[in-house]
Amino acid sequence: MTTLSHPAIAESLPTETLLGWLRDMYLIREFEIRTMQAYQNKKIGGFCHVYIGQEAVAVGCVAATRNNDPLVTAYRDHGHGLARGMDPKYGMAEMFGKLAGCAKGKGGSMHFFDAANSMYGGHGIVGAQTPLGAGLAFATKYEDEVMGGGKSDKVTLCFLGDGAVNQGAFHEAMNLAGLFDLPVIFIVENNGYSMGTAIERGTTMAHDLGAKARANGIDHITIQGMDVMSVYDGMKPFVDQCRENSRPGFVDMQTYRFKGHSMSDPRKYRTKDEEAQYEAQDPIGRLEHVLKTQRDVADADMESIYDAQKKIVRETVEFAENAPAPGFDELYKDVYVEPFGPWTGTSLPEMLANDPNYNGGAR
Numbered sequence: 001m002t003t004l005s006h007p008a009i010a011e012s013l014p015t016e017t018l019l020g021w022l023r024d025m026y027l028i029r030e031f032e033i034r035t036m037q038a039y040q041n042k043k044i045g046g047f048c049h050v051y052i053g054q055e056a057v058a059v060g061c062v063a064a065t066r067n068n069d070p071l072v073t074a075y076r077d078h079g080h081g082l083a084r085g086m087d088p089k090y091g092m093a094e095m096f097g098k099l100a101g102c103a104k105g106k107g108g109s110m111h112f113f114d115a116a117n118s119m120y121g122g123h124g125i126v127g128a129q130t131p132l133g134a135g136l137a138f139a140t141k142y143e144d145e146v147m148g149g150g151k152s153d154k155v156t157l158c159f160l161g162d163g164a165v166n167q168g169a170f171h172e173a174m175n176l177a178g179l180f181d182l183p184v185i186f187i188v189e190n191n192g193y194s195m196g197t198a199i200e201r202g203t204t205m206a207h208d209l210g211a212k213a214r215a216n217g218i219d220h221i222t223i224q225g226m227d228v229m230s231v232y233d234g235m236k237p238f239v240d241q242c243r244e245n246s247r248p249g250f251v252d253m254q255t256y257r258f259k260g261h262s263m264s265d266p267r268k269y270r271t272k273d274e275e276a277q278y279e280a281q282d283p284i285g286r287l288e289h290v291l292k293t294q295r296d297v298a299d300a301d302m303e304s305i306y307d308a309q310k311k312i313v314r315e316t317v318e319f320a321e322n323a324p325a326p327g328f329d330e331l332y333k334d335v336y337v338e339p340f341g342p343w344t345g346t347s348l349p350e351m352l353a354n355d356p357n358y359n360g361g362a363r
């Protein structure tokens with residue numbers, strides 16, 4: 001394991017930067033509170049997993065990257081989209097199943113997507129995004145080195161849950177990343193549970209997840225993910241190192257989800273004491289405390305930032321309510337690569353027969 005020694009970088013950042021992180025965490029928290037309400041009011045259907053408690057992870061990691069660094073994650077994805085700068089009203093509209101949603105209302109909560117901010121989803125199959133993370137990193141390297149795109153030096157952030165480290169796809173992705181020197185960082189948002197299963201019950205070496213990285217020759221670090229400044233301090237040099245040497249990385253990001261796994265989880269598998277212990281480490285409260293005691297920021301100033309985020313989120317709900325639903329003409333769109341779909345009236349063989357560049361399949 002590499003021990004990165006660095007000064008407390010976040011401490012040296014201007015107060016404005018820390019206030020920006022606070023604003024983003026407020027936005028995510030409020031977005032999730034309203035999401036839960038809308039779900040209970042049956043405005044949102046399907047699977048829905050909120051990010052409350054884990055806000056510092058997405059915000060700190062995004063702060064350590066550039067906006068064109070690809071990012072991919074699992075289904076607990078609202079925080080990543082918002083931290084990356086996705087317009088929250090397109091996220092809310094997505095969950096309401098509206099055409100204005102970021103995936104035209106066809107994906108829902110688990111499929112936030114925002115290509116303009118290099119956010120490539122939102123994936124519902126546990127671990128399925130890990131080969132995609134390796135693939136995104138492979139693509140950037142290929143563009144740089146083979147296609148002559150110059151050095152974009154992009155670093156891909158691939159988030160996964162602690163449950164996903166038990167998936168075969170994850171190990172295949174890590175193997176290829178290690179083998180091909182892919183600039184990807186796998187960030188395990190280790191909230192201690194996969195649905196109702198505690199990590200120790202489902203994962204070998206749960207006390208040392210870095211073992212999974214060492215097996216593939218991949219550098220790893222552990223980060224206290226309840227504190228946005230620690231997240232940034234850990235991630236910034238790690239991302240810079242990955243950018244510099246194009247070697248993959250692995251992060252055991254220790255965090256906790258304050259709510260249930262999804263909207264239908266009574267949380268019987270953990271104690272109220274345990275929940276209270278983590279709630280006392282609320283990432284938002286921690287940053288508020290730092291800003292108040294070390295930066296002389298007044299409570300009223302932070303409150304007004306929170307109020308502004310509340311207003312933004314209230315407007316997302318109004319927007320989503322009033323936005324039109326997709327029409328029937330949307331039903332078959334974006335299902336297959338167009339125009340090969342059967343509804344276009346053109347079959348693939350017909351398309352190829354009419355394509356002057358098609359060589360009949362000869363290699």
Ligand SMILES: Cc1ncc(C[n+]2csc(CCOP(=O)(O)OP(=O)(O)O)c2C)c(N)n1
Binds near residue numbers: 049076124125162
């Ligand atoms: C391949 C696969 N198996 C099972 C499921 C059902 N499932 C959905 S979420 C989940 C738990 C995953 O937990 P974790 O990776 O720790 O992420 P967290 O929910 O804690 O963010 C499971 C088993 C699934 N979606 N995909």
Ligand SMILES: [Mg+2]
Binds near residue numbers: 189193
């Ligand atoms: Mg988990």
